[in-house]
Amino acid sequence: xxxxxxxxFERFTFPDLKTxxxxxxxxxxxxxxxxxxxxxxxxxxxxxxxxxxVPLKQLLSEALVPYEDDDVTRMIIDDHDADAFxxxxxxxxxxxxxxLLTDDATPEALKHLAPGLTPEMVAAVSKLxxxxxxxxxxxxxxxxxxxxxxxxxxxxxxxxxxxxxPTDDPAGVAASILDGxxxxxxxxxIGINPATDSPEAMIELLKLIDEVRExxxxxxxxxxxxxxxxxxxxxxxxxxxxxVFQSIAGxxxxxxxxxxxxxxxxEAEDAAKGLKRGTVxxxxxxxxxxxxxxxSADAHEGIDQQTVEARxxxxxxxxxxxxxxxxxxxIGPEYLFDGKQITRAGLEDHFCGKLLGVPMGxxxxxxxxxxxxxDDMDNLLTLLGVxxxxxxxxxxxxxDIMLNYQSTSFHDAMYLxxxxxxxxxxxxxxxxxxxxxxxxxxxxxxxLDGQAAQNLLAWxxxx
Amino acid sequence: xxxxxxxxxxxxxxxxxxxRAHTDARIGLGRVGxxxxxxxxxxxxxxxxxxxxxVHMAFEPNSVRDQLDGLDHTILDVHSAAPDRPTYxxxxxxxxxxxxxxxxxxxxxxxxxxxxxxxxDGLSARATHDHAANTLKLILDHLGESWSVAxxxxxxxxxxxxxxxxGAALGAKLTVMLIGERPGLSSADSLGCYLTWGPRxxxxxxxxxCVSNIRPAGLTPKxxxxxxxxxxxxxxxxxxxxxxxxxxSSNPELIEG
Numbered sequence: 227x228x229x230x231x232x233x234x235f236e237r238f239t240f241p242d243l244k245t246x247x248x249x250x251x252x253x254x255x256x257x258x259x260x261x262x263x264x265x266x267x268x269x270x271x272x273x274x275x276x277x278x279x280v281p282l283k284q285l286l287s288e289a290l291v292p293y294e295d296d297d298v299t300r301m302i303i304d305d306h307d308a309d310a311f312x313x314x315x316x317x318x319x320x321x322x323x324x325x326l327l328t329d330d331a332t333p334e335a336l337k338h339l340a341p342g343l344t345p346e347m348v349a350a351v352s353k354l355x356x357x358x359x360x361x362x363x364x365x366x367x368x369x370x371x372x373x374x375x376x377x378x379x380x381x382x383x384x385x386x387x388x389x390x391x392p393t394d395d396p397a398g399v400a401a402s403i404l405d406g407x408x409x410x411x412x413x414x415x416i417g418i419n420p421a422t423d424s425p426e427a428m429i430e431l432l433k434l435i436d437e438v439r440e441x442x443x444x445x446x447x448x449x450x451x452x453x454x455x456x457x458x459x460x461x462x463x464x465x466x467x468x469x470v471f472q473s474i475a476g477x478x479x480x481x482x483x484x485x486x487x488x489x490x491x492x493e494a495e496d497a498a499k500g501l502k503r504g505t506v507x508x509x510x511x512x513x514x515x516x517x518x519x520x521x522s523a524d525a526h527e528g529i530d531q532q533t534v535e536a537r538x539x540x541x542x543x544x545x546x547x548x549x550x551x552x553x554x555x556x557i558g559p560e561y562l563f564d565g566k567q568i569t570r571a572g573l574e575d576h577f578c579g580k581l582l583g584v585p586m587g588x589x590x591x592x593x594x595x596x597x598x599x600x601d602d603m604d605n606l607l608t609l610l611g612v613x614x615x616x617x618x619x620x621x622x623x624x625x626d627i628m629l630n631y632q633s634t635s636f637h638d639a640m641y642l643x644x645x646x647x648x649x650x651x652x653x654x655x656x657x658x659x660x661x662x663x664x665x666x667x668x669x670x671x672x673x674l675d676g677q678a679a680q681n682l683l684a685w686x687x688x689x
Numbered sequence: 690x691x692x693x694x695x696x697x698x699x700x701x702x703x704x705x706x707x708x709r710a711h712t713d714a715r716i717g718l719g720r721v722g723x724x725x726x727x728x729x730x731x732x733x734x735x736x737x738x739x740x741x742x743x744v745h746m747a748f749e750p751n752s753v754r755d756q757l758d759g760l761d762h763t764i765l766d767v768h769s770a771a772p773d774r775p776t777y778x779x780x781x782x783x784x785x786x787x788x789x790x791x792x793x794x795x796x797x798x799x800x801x802x803x804x805x806x807x808x809x810d811g812l813s814a815r816a817t818h819d820h821a822a823n824t825l826k827l828i829l830d831h832l833g834e835s836w837s838v839a840x841x842x843x844x845x846x847x848x849x850x851x852x853x854x855x856g857a858a859l860g861a862k863l864t865v866m867l868i869g870e871r872p873g874l875s876s877a878d879s880l881g882c883y884l885t886w887g888p889r890x891x892x893x894x895x896x897x898x899c900v901s902n903i904r905p906a907g908l909t910p911k912x913x914x915x916x917x918x919x920x921x922x923x924x925x926x927x928x929x930x931x932x933x934x935x936x937x938s939s940n941p942e943l944i945e946g
Contacts, residue, residue, distance in 0.1 A: 255779045391712055398712035405716035559778045594740035594872045595778055595812055623715020630873035640723040
């Protein structure tokens with residue numbers, strides 16, 4: 227499917243689409259590590275000029291990894307909706323950016339367009355966009371999903387409550403769940419990364435969350451983030467599985483390194499839907515991704531870090547997930563070096579996911595060997611709030627004592643809801659009011675000595 | 690949660706404080722509006738500062754050398770192909786290769802050894818400064834006379850894979866690398882140990898055994914040394930390391946055996 231014609235701008239030439247996309251990408255350490263980055267700032271902008279003239283159709287017809295070699299490519303091409311694509315099918319990448327920013331690109335138009343877009347198209351246009359463009363367009367993309375509550379409505383922000391514990395100690399996990407609920411977190415999901423990926427450990431944690439959810443009637447969903455095969459196993463044993471989790475990436479080879487196939491994901495989605503545990507909706511999958519994942523598995527197929535990340539969203543999209551988030555700074559400085567690179571990547575990932583119709587959230591995070599700190603996280607968190615991000619992560623004090631990295635805290639989510647006037651998922655907000663956690667103005671101001679709070683405390687004592 | 694702005698609960702009698710006993714997670718921090726109370730904010734900043742300082746602290750091989758004074762072993766300094774910390778952090782591939790001088794230096798000491806010990810900075814020079822020499826001495830105490838030990842190397846700007854190059858250059862059957870781990874917010878001085886049978890370029894993590902979280906507040910150097918010595922004995926017996934080598938060191942019968 228290669229046309230063979232090189233791309234050029236002034237004295238610069240780019241032999242193929244893969245190279246052009248890589249060279250046009252904003253600077254990041256992962257592309258330098260892979261030897262794919264532009265060799266100068268001038269070459270980078272020249273690549274963007276050349277990319278702006280590429281027809282969107284060419285991004286559909288020239289596969290970055292051959293169709294016969296890669297099941298992600300096959301999924302992208304086989305599932306492409308030509309009718310949905312029609313309104314923009316004659317545009318170049320540069321035209322597409324212009325159009326996305328106009329008032330013609332309404333939320334309704336973007337929603338209908340999504341199935342006609344491919345990861346390569348959205349990645350390409352993102353490379354021509356400034357941060358404010360990424361924010362402005364993403365804000366127009368409303369992707370709403372539901373299980374026991376409704377996530378992604380404009381003007382709302384949900385939070386995954388992440389109560390991890392280094393040994394999965396039930397009392398320790400319960401204490402963190404309680405702390406999060408009292409801070410208004412947990413409407414996206416109460417989601418635990420287990421220290422041990424075993425069916426027994428998964429069942430125990432699922433039962434723990436399910437008990438508190440039922441006892442105090444919380445309109446939210448639970449997830450234990452074990453491997454998809456573990457989830458399939460415990461569903462067969464009638465464990466209370468709400469959402470099935472899996473890490474995914476943008477090439478077949480990278481997904482194989484995670485030990486997954488498309489058939490496994492389809493089987494898991496069917497099984498979870500069959501349990502009929504959702505009340506207001508039936509989105510049952512939860513996926514995590516992150517720039518650098520494919521390269522770190524040596525499975526990036528020569529594609530730049532940002533484009534191959536966008537391909538993971540095509541995988542996600544197929545299984546109608548409730549939640550998808552990029553774990554944007556987790557992987558380390560060899561992929562995203564500093565706060566600037568992490569910020570850019572977070573905005574790109576959110577934009578690309580939303581444009582493809584994926585319910586995008588973000589784990590705004592960093593490790594201690596990256597050039598980043600809480601101020602950088604505050605900045606990205608605020609920008610994503612402005613961009614209409616579906617959900618963020620809430621970890622006690624932003625310090626994940628199991629995974630050893632810093633994410634955002636329950637307090638951070640409260641800050642973001644306050645400064646931007648964002649509300650929790652409607653069903654969850656009603657519950658928070660009933661529990662005297664939200665005050666009459668919709669702020670999180672829990673009554674610690676109220677009867678509702680005492681009931682919660684009593685539960686945790688029993689856990 | 691005595692600061693949780695509910696004036697009706699007297700400080701010290703806040704029932705939510707009891708939750709903190711169940712986890713090291715930062716729960717019950719209190720609030721000022723939506724934000725963190727000043728003391729909690731600064732506690733976090735201090736923890737992060739310590740972790741960052743550990744990552745960026747320059748490795749001082751001589752301070753480790755001094756701590757090894759009295760051991761009857763040659764000690765060599767080696768350096769990876771990553772010339773400085775910024776390069777090291779962005780180019781893990783260079784941290785796995787030796788620089789030219791180190792290749793030459795190791796070549797002069799090549800032989801046929803049972804084991805090569807490598808003390809390496811990794812992502813926390815502080816962990817290596819504080820715990821590596823002590824842990825090594827404790828391991829040596831567990832080993833009998835039957836082990837021929839290669840010169841001990843002190844490796845700067847090193848990744849785990851650098852041990853494969855060093856072990857191969859020295860002609861060692863097994864490498865035991867003590868290396869600073871990526872610091873967590875509450876564990877800036879954590880040391881890791883990697884055992885690799887048949888070290889050579891291209892070994893993967895599945896070929897290694899890892900003993901993690903070695904620090905006084907985690908797995909103590911004394912307990913770690915016992916575990917590592919056990920794994921060394923088993924590795925030599927079985928002629929392998931990695932997923933096929935299980936750590937049964939907590940089984941007393943096996944240790945005696």
